[in-house]
Amino acid sequence: MKTIKTCVTALISALLVFSPVAYADKWSDQFPHIKATGDIPGDCSYESMSKKNYKGKTLKINTHAVPVMGEPTALHAEQFAKLTGAKVDVTHTPAGDLYAKAMVPFQAGQAPYDIVFGFSNFINDWRRYLEPVPKKYVEMKQMKDVTPSHIGVASWDGVMYQFPVDGDRHYLKYRKDVIDNPEYQKQYKEATGKELRVPQTWKEYGEMAAYFNNWDWDGDGEKEYGSAEVMKKDDLMYAAFYSRSAAYSKNPKTPGGFFFDLETMKPLINNPGFVEALTDWVEATKYVPPGGINFGLGDEIGSFGGGQTLFSFSWDDAFVAAMQPDSPINNKVGAAQLPGAMKVWNRKTNSWDEGFNQAPFFVWGWAVGVAKKSKEKEMAFDYLCFFANEANHQADIGIGRFGVNPFRNDDFKVDVWTQIGWDKDIAQSYVDTLAQMEQSKNRVFPLRVPGTFEFNAALATAAAKALAGQLSPQAALDEAAKQWEDILNRVGKDNVRKAYAVGVAMEDNKQ
Amino acid sequence: MNFKHKFVFLFPGLFVLIGILIFPIIFTIRLSLSGWNSYTPEMNFIGITNYIRLFTDDPRFWESFFRLSFLSVTTVILQYVIGFALAMMVWREIKFKRFFRVIFLVPMMTTPVIMTVIWRTFFHESLGPVNDLLGGLGVKPILWLSDPIIAKFTVIIVEVWQWTPFMFLLLLAGLLSLPKEPFLAAAIDGASPFRKFVYVTFPLMAPISIGAIIIRLIEASKIMDTVFVLTSGGPGTATETSSFYIYIKGLREFQMGYAATLSFTYLVIMIISLTIIAKVLTKLMIKE
Numbered sequence: 055m056k057t058i059k060t061c062v063t064a065l066i067s068a069l070l071v072f073s074p075v076a077y078a079d080k081w082s083d084q085f086p087h088i089k090a091t092g093d094i095p096g097d098c099s100y101e102s103m104s105k106k107n108y109k110g111k112t113l114k115i116n117t118h119a120v121p122v123m124g125e126p127t128a129l130h131a132e133q134f135a136k137l138t139g140a141k142v143d144v145t146h147t148p149a150g151d152l153y154a155k156a157m158v159p160f161q162a163g164q165a166p167y168d169i170v171f172g173f174s175n176f177i178n179d180w181r182r183y184l185e186p187v188p189k190k191y192v193e194m195k196q197m198k199d200v201t202p203s204h205i206g207v208a209s210w211d212g213v214m215y216q217f218p219v220d221g222d223r224h225y226l227k228y229r230k231d232v233i234d235n236p237e238y239q240k241q242y243k244e245a246t247g248k249e250l251r252v253p254q255t256w257k258e259y260g261e262m263a264a265y266f267n268n269w270d271w272d273g274d275g276e277k278e279y280g281s282a283e284v285m286k287k288d289d290l291m292y293a294a295f296y297s298r299s300a301a302y303s304k305n306p307k308t309p310g311g312f313f314f315d316l317e318t319m320k321p322l323i324n325n326p327g328f329v330e331a332l333t334d335w336v337e338a339t340k341y342v343p344p345g346g347i348n349f350g351l352g353d354e355i356g357s358f359g360g361g362q363t364l365f366s367f368s369w370d371d372a373f374v375a376a377m378q379p380d381s382p383i384n385n386k387v388g389a390a391q392l393p394g395a396m397k398v399w400n401r402k403t404n405s406w407d408e409g410f411n412q413a414p415f416f417v418w419g420w421a422v423g424v425a426k427k428s429k430e431k432e433m434a435f436d437y438l439c440f441f442a443n444e445a446n447h448q449a450d451i452g453i454g455r456f457g458v459n460p461f462r463n464d465d466f467k468v469d470v471w472t473q474i475g476w477d478k479d480i481a482q483s484y485v486d487t488l489a490q491m492e493q494s495k496n497r498v499f500p501l502r503v504p505g506t507f508e509f510n511a512a513l514a515t516a517a518a519k520a521l522a523g524q525l526s527p528q529a530a531l532d533e534a535a536k537q538w539e540d541i542l543n544r545v546g547k548d549n550v551r552k553a554y555a556v557g558v559a560m561e562d563n564k565q
Numbered sequence: 566m567n568f569k570h571k572f573v574f575l576f577p578g579l580f581v582l583i584g585i586l587i588f589p590i591i592f593t594i595r596l597s598l599s600g601w602n603s604y605t606p607e608m609n610f611i612g613i614t615n616y617i618r619l620f621t622d623d624p625r626f627w628e629s630f631f632r633l634s635f636l637s638v639t640t641v642i643l644q645y646v647i648g649f650a651l652a653m654m655v656w657r658e659i660k661f662k663r664f665f666r667v668i669f670l671v672p673m674m675t676t677p678v679i680m681t682v683i684w685r686t687f688f689h690e691s692l693g694p695v696n697d698l699l700g701g702l703g704v705k706p707i708l709w710l711s712d713p714i715i716a717k718f719t720v721i722i723v724e725v726w727q728w729t730p731f732m733f734l735l736l737l738a739g740l741l742s743l744p745k746e747p748f749l750a751a752a753i754d755g756a757s758p759f760r761k762f763v764y765v766t767f768p769l770m771a772p773i774s775i776g777a778i779i780i781r782l783i784e785a786s787k788i789m790d791t792v793f794v795l796t797s798g799g800p801g802t803a804t805e806t807s808s809f810y811i812y813i814k815g816l817r818e819f820q821m822g823y824a825a826t827l828s829f830t831y832l833v834i835m836i837i838s839l840t841i842i843a844k845v846l847t848k849l850m851i852k853e
Contacts, residue, residue: 154816161606179603179819279691287799288813345690347711347800362691504604507818515625515802522713522801540622545604 081445085133088445090452090473097194098439100137108433109139115437116155117171119146122371122457123220123420126450127171130441137440140433150288153507156180156425165427168434174207174222175418175500177215178553184423185431187214191439196447196462201492203416204461206560207499215423217438221461222419224297225487226259227358227366227373228252230388230480232271233262254410256298256334256393259365260341266364267341274361274382280341281365282357282372286350287518290368292510295517296498297367297415298335301395303327304413306496308402309562313501313509315401316558319547321538323513324531326406327399332520332527339521347521359383359454367392369419373484374454377476385477389487414491418500420457460488499560503553505545512537590832596825603819615826625802626810626827630834633806636717637785640724645778647725648732653766656740666737673730681794684723685710688795713803716796720804723791728784732777739773740766771850779843786835807831 081093081100093100113134117127124146131142145167147155156170160183172180191197192214200208200218208216232238233252242250242265253259263280271278284294303312303325310316313323322328339347343362346353351368358366359375361383366372376387394412424434440446450458451465452474460466466489471481491497501509516534519525525533542550600611619626655665672680687695688709696706709719747769751761789808792798798805798813811831815824 150817154819157603157819286797287801288797288817343691344696344706345708345711348690348796350797357691505602507603508820511813511818518799519801522711522799522803524713524801524803544600549604 084136087129087133087449091445091448094444094448096196096443098196098436098443099445100133100443103134103137103436103440106138106436108436111430111433112141112143113169113430113433113437114143114145114167115169115171116145116147116152116167117169117422118152118420118457119148121455123171126441126446126453126456126458130446131437133446134437134440138433138436142437153179156183160425163427165425165429167425168428168430169422169424169437171420171422173418174216174421175502175506176421177208177210178502178504178506180423181210181213181215183426184215185426185428187217187424188435191217191435194439196439196442196444199462199464201461201463203492203497203560207416207418208421210502211556216421217423217435217442218461219422219438219442220420220457221459221465222369222417223488223491224293224368224392224415224417225370225373225491226253226390226392227376228388228390229272229361229364229383229386231383231386232266232364233388238271252388252390253365253393255395256301256331257396259393260334260337263338263341263365271364272361278361279343279346279363281338282346282349282354282363283335283338283342283366284349284351284354284368285335285339285342285347285518285521286353287514288511290351291517292514293415293417293500294368295331295335295513296500297392297417299323299328299331300413300415300498301393301398301411302330303399304496304498304561305398305400305407305411307407308400309558311554311558312498312561314550314554316551316555319542319551319554321535321542322401323538324528324535325399325401328531329527330395330399332517332531335517336520336523336527355454361386369417369457370459371454371457374452374459376454377480378454379475384475385480388480389484391487391490411496412494413496413498414494415498416491416500418502419459466492495563497561499557501554502557503545503550505541505550508541508545509538512541590829593825593829596822597829599822599825601821602823611822615823616830618823619826619830625805626807628802629805629807629810630831632717632804633786633788633808636720636724636788636804636806637782640721640728640785640788641778641781643721643725644729644732644781645774647729648777649736649770649774651729651733652736652740653762656737669733670730672727673734675727677727677790678794680727681723681791684719684726685795688719710796711800713800716800716804720788720791720795723795724785724788727791728781731784732781735773735777735780736770739770739777743769768851775843775846775850778846779839782839782842783835786839 082089085100095101115127115131118124120128128144131144134140135142152172153176156167156172157179159166160180201221204218204221205214208214208218233250239250242248246261246265248261250262253262266278267280268277270276284291303322311322314321342349343357349357354366354368355372355375357363358372359381373387373389375381376383378384391412391414394410396410397406397408398411400407422438424431428434447458447462448470450456451460464470466485468478468481468485471484472478513534516530520527520530596608597615598610598612599608601608651669655662687693690696690706690708690711695709699707708715710716747765748761751765756764787808788806789812792804792806792809796804798809811824811827814820814827
């Protein structure tokens with residue numbers, strides 16, 4: 055009898071001790087996507103969602119095309135449907151049409167979709183049609199881990215309208231195997247008299263890119279090039295231009311606006327800082343791969359991720375794609391903040407301030423909200439909460455094509471990345487880069503004002519004309535500034551100022 | 566006699582006509598007089614403000630229109646010449662005539678967007694096979710999509726490839742319907758093939774040629790998918806056409822009122838210019 059009692063006690067103890075493991079396995083067996091972590095307990099975990107019953111209800115989602123964001127949306131929709139009994143219809147839409155596809159029914163007072171995916175800079179146009187994220191979700195543990203920058207990006211004047219599922223910023227990616235190669239360091243020093251190192255300024259970036267352009271520096275029998283950049287008009291190229299402009303134009307001594315002078319609402323995009331950046335960019339057309347002037351984001355990811363260039367800068371995707379196990383440059387890349395500049399324009403003194411300046415760009419990224427007119431709001435928020443739960447999030451950020459990038463403090467831990475096969479020093483450089491950007495006090499946030507699309511499109515067209523040699527950088531930006539004035543007059547200066555002030559407060563570290 | 570019942574039979578057709586033609590045009594005109602955009606989502610009335618903006622402050626629209634004129638006229642001329650040559654070839658008694666007739670039609674049967682994606686891959690300057698092939702022959706890479714002038718010709722190549730079969734089909738149908746007597750008379754007179762073409766075939770084909778050219782001009786003037794996929798209007802604005810520009814204003818920037826102004830103005834210009842072109846072609850090609 056004593057033996058039986060001992061056995062039963064041991065069995066119960068073992069079950070208690072190993073229950074988290076058994077618990078994790080239970081869900082990862084059914085859902086292999088989370089096999090690395092198993093389910094992680096939380097308000098929106100697999101376990102919690104399995105207790106919901108949405109049988110007989112339908113959730114309609116409009117998201118991006120597969121794979122970027124479209125694939126995780128569909129995957130988590132399928133999982134959510136299995137767990138809750140809901141029917142989930144997912145519609146995939148090209149990036150360029152996401153805005154209009156939601157905006158047309160919004161303006162007509164309809165809600166064909168309960169959940170709409172878009173970009174975070176849609177917030178000002180969309181917020182009147184979106185349901186604010188309910189308090190219970192805002193106060194959840196998983197939300198508490200979201201960085202303040204990304205809470206700010208998802209919110210407007212303190213109200214969260216977009217459920218954080220992605221975190222975006224632009225940073226530099228470089229070929230570590232080249233920059234750290236002593237042979238090349240020596241060769242570069244002899245040829246240029248300068249150090250080969252992670253470029254500190256855009257000028258250094260240009261010099262190194264030009265040197266490593268159009269020859270086979272990795273010995274694969276094919277020519278490599280200096281840099282892959284998003285230069286194609288209407289394909290997010292304005293974001294690349296803002297990244298190149300921030301160091302020359304975001305002066306910590308002159309708060310009160312990067313795109314406009316908040317006081318006068320005069321566009322600043324044709325000041326010497328922006329012109330210097332565009333001049334650099336025109337120069338960059340000489341060290342991009344053939345046809346690089348027509349590269350969209352997909353081309354940039356493919357080019358750098360495929361080992362074709364020394365440098366690249368944009369969203370995380372190219373870096374994560376380069377670090378995939380099947381990538382030809384797996385564990386051969388490094389991350390760093392966007393290069394800086396040795397001078398920055400001071401619009402108060404109308405002159406250059408000499409000295410090193412660096413300004414991270416918290417570019418817009420994927421965002422998602424629930425339609426105010428949706429009849430399934432609770433289910434919709436539960437889906438989004440499930441999408442971004444700890445287990446899904448950890449699995450998603452390691453898959454380059456998903457487009458889900460770090461936005462939680464936990465993401466900035468080296469272990470998260472070494473677990474998926476990254477070398478420790480690369481993981482360290484990656485998380486350090488992201489963390490430094492979070493800590494910077496000289497950040498630039500995307501333009502989120504009424505008419506954002508018009509402003510960005512006008513700038514993109516002008517910059518594209520300069521890249522194509524149709525206009526000089528100064529003439530192109532003067533043209534863009536004139537168009538910005540016209541847009542301001544159409545939209546109303548005060549309307550734009552009021553909205554712009556929200557972003558400026560974040561840039562000036564007042565929020 | 567009571568004719569009223571006849572009108573009952575006319576109503577369905579009239580209803581469809583109003584529904585699919587008259588209403589959208591009237592709605593577009595009304596929309597063009599409004600400032601509907603992302604921040605003013607309403608059909609307000611702003612008079613002719615949008616038209617003033619178009620005629621005084623939008624050189625990009627007019628540049629895109631003249632670019633479109635160049636692209637559409639060039640592509641249609643090339644399609645006509647090549648289409649006519651191919652139709653003449655299979656009109657004669659040659660081996661595998663049926664096979665060639667089918668083969669020549671294949672490009673038209675493919676989906677334009679998908680074929681343009683394939684062409685874009687072909688012409689990709691660093692990864693595409695065309696430059697690889699030229700490299701093998703010692704020719705330097707050509708900037709098919711990123712040189713402002715060459716990119717226009719790349720668009721023309723794709724358009725000509727895609728739509729020449731349509732011209733071929735119409736012209737072949739025309740050739741097959743021609744009466745035999747004029748050709749017999751020319752043969753009895755000992756006319757050379759060249760004279761037969763100039764004095765018999767071409768004049769007899771003039772009416773159908775004009776029809777084919779006008780149909781293709783109407784289609785070519787709406788060129789959008791090729792530009793969208795191949796170059797997105799770039800580099801810069803080098804290949805931006807009117808329809809692509811209107812798409813950007815309407816569905817990218819959500820300036821619905823202004824895009825309606827552009828659309829209506831474009832419609833009026835096209836009706837006038839195509840009417841003039843048809844008259845000129847008739848005068849030039851049809852001798853009384």
